[in-house]
Amino acid sequence: MEHMDHTEHLEHTETPADMKSKIWHTFWILLGLTIVDIALYFALLSTHSMLKNALFIVLGIVKAWYIVGVFMHMKFERKVLMYMIIVPMIFVVFFIALMLIEGDYTFQLRW
Amino acid sequence: MANTTNLSTDKKTAWGGGKSPFSVSYGKLMMWIFLLSDAFTFSSLLIAYGFIRYSFPSPMENTIVKPLSHVAEHFTEAMNKAGLFVQDHWPAPELVFNHFPFIHGLHLPLFFVSLMTFILIFSSVTMVLAVEAGHRMQKKEVANYMLLTIIGGAAFLGCQAWEWTTFIGEGARLYGNPFGPRSFAALFFIVTGFHGFHVFSGVVLNVIIYINVLNGTYEKRGHYEMVEKVGLYWHFVDLVWVFVFTFFYLI
Numbered sequence: 001m002e003h004m005d006h007t008e009h010l011e012h013t014e015t016p017a018d019m020k021s022k023i024w025h026t027f028w029i030l031l032g033l034t035i036v037d038i039a040l041y042f043a044l045l046s047t048h049s050m051l052k053n054a055l056f057i058v059l060g061i062v063k064a065w066y067i068v069g070v071f072m073h074m075k076f077e078r079k080v081l082m083y084m085i086i087v088p089m090i091f092v093v094f095f096i097a098l099m100l101i102e103g104d105y106t107f108q109l110r111w
Numbered sequence: 112m113a114n115t116t117n118l119s120t121d122k123k124t125a126w127g128g129g130k131s132p133f134s135v136s137y138g139k140l141m142m143w144i145f146l147l148s149d150a151f152t153f154s155s156l157l158i159a160y161g162f163i164r165y166s167f168p169s170p171m172e173n174t175i176v177k178p179l180s181h182v183a184e185h186f187t188e189a190m191n192k193a194g195l196f197v198q199d200h201w202p203a204p205e206l207v208f209n210h211f212p213f214i215h216g217l218h219l220p221l222f223f224v225s226l227m228t229f230i231l232i233f234s235s236v237t238m239v240l241a242v243e244a245g246h247r248m249q250k251k252e253v254a255n256y257m258l259l260t261i262i263g264g265a266a267f268l269g270c271q272a273w274e275w276t277t278f279i280g281e282g283a284r285l286y287g288n289p290f291g292p293r294s295f296a297a298l299f300f301i302v303t304g305f306h307g308f309h310v311f312s313g314v315v316l317n318v319i320i321y322i323n324v325l326n327g328t329y330e331k332r333g334h335y336e337m338v339e340k341v342g343l344y345w346h347f348v349d350l351v352w353v354f355v356f357t358f359f360y361l362i
Contacts, residue, residue, distance in 0.1 A: 016243065016246075016247055019243050019246075020240070020243060023236060023239050023240060023243065024236075026236075027232065027233075027236045030232050031229070031232065034225065034228055034229070034232070037356075037357070037361060038221060038225055041205075041221065041360075041361050042178060042220075045173070045205070046172060046173075048169045048170075053362050056357050056361045056362055057357065057362075059357070060353050060354055060356075060357040063353045064350055064353055064354070067235065067346055067349060067350045067353070068346070068350065070239075071235055071236075071238075071239045071342075071346045071349075072342075072343055072346045072347075073339075077133075077134065077135065078132075078133055078134045078135075080132065080133060081133045081134075081135065081140075081143065084133075084143070084144075084147075085143060085146075085147055088147060088151075089147075089150065092150070092151065092154045095154070095158060096154070096157070096158055096161055099158045099161055099162045100161050100162070100165050102162060103161060103162040103163065103164065103165025103166045104165050104166075106162075106165075106166035107165060107166045107167065107168070110166065111168060111199075
């Protein structure tokens with residue numbers, strides 16, 4: 001449990017100022033990513049492709065990682081808790097991808 | 112504290128019973144599991160949205176209205192005439208959600224919803240600052256940050272109420288709308304409504320915690336873990352909004 005000790009050590013030696021700066025750092029990242037989202041939306045207004053959608057989804061997942069990791073403190077929890085939450089969500093992402101493909105088949109049947 | 116130091120023992124004894132192998136309290140673990148199940152519920156709604164969205168053709172190409180350009184009254188009717196809002200094609204979100212309070216006659220696509228996103232992210236930050244102040248047992252600071260979080264949540268709800276009012280005012284109903292396929296408005300109401308209800312519940316929980324903080328309940332208890340648990344829920348609501356924003360407005 002070398003790693004475990006390391007993370008706990010990190011958490012306990014953290015000063016309030018460290019934590020606060022980390023929170024604000026994350027806030028600026030989230031703000032920046034949202035602005036990037038909106039800028040990309042306008043830059044790519046007339047293009048419609050799977051790639052563009054994938055780009056927005058990836059940006060969403062990056063934002064999700066910062067919210068869950070830092071704000072919800074998951075980065076500093078035990079790995080077993082992290083896997084308990086993340087592994088089921090991987091299946092959900094898989095399910096989303098499957099249903100988007102299914103939706104495309106429905107589209108081809110209809111039009 | 113004694114609990115956490117116990118937990119840095121090796122793998123074999125961690126699962127031997129007598130202490131949480133997850134190194135978090137029972138309440139926090141259950142909050143995580145609840146949030147996972149709630150994530151499934153939201154995923155099912157977003158999957159339904161994705162499926163229905165992909166079974167319709169992409170929005171019509173908009174070469175008429177540029178961002179920040181002037182638009183006349185009866186914008187929706189004009190878009191219907193111009194063939195940009197048709198029943199068979201999914202409408203472009205930039206043409207539907209282009210209003211901003213107190214500003215009339217301008218095409219401002221996604222400006223308002225971006226503002227809502229910023230409000231929610233900011234209230235998430237004040238929440239995590241309240242949790243951080245709780246670790247230091249600073250009652251006054253926790254109370255102030257909780258109050259800011261409540262204001263942020265209420266502001267978001269107000270924005271959503273305005274968004275819904277505008278949307279309904281333009282003729283959107285659960286059973287039909289002038290923008291495109293019938294399921295477009297129905298999905299919008301169900302998904303943002305379900306999320307808005309979560310925000311509302313979060314604000315209610317935050318108010319309860321805020322009153323408890325002011326009464327010194329957690330000061331007496333010796334820790335502010337309840338703020339952390341409600342904080343987890345609040346961040347989750349923010350997290351869901353990230354995906355609602357991505358799926359509904361950007362894609």
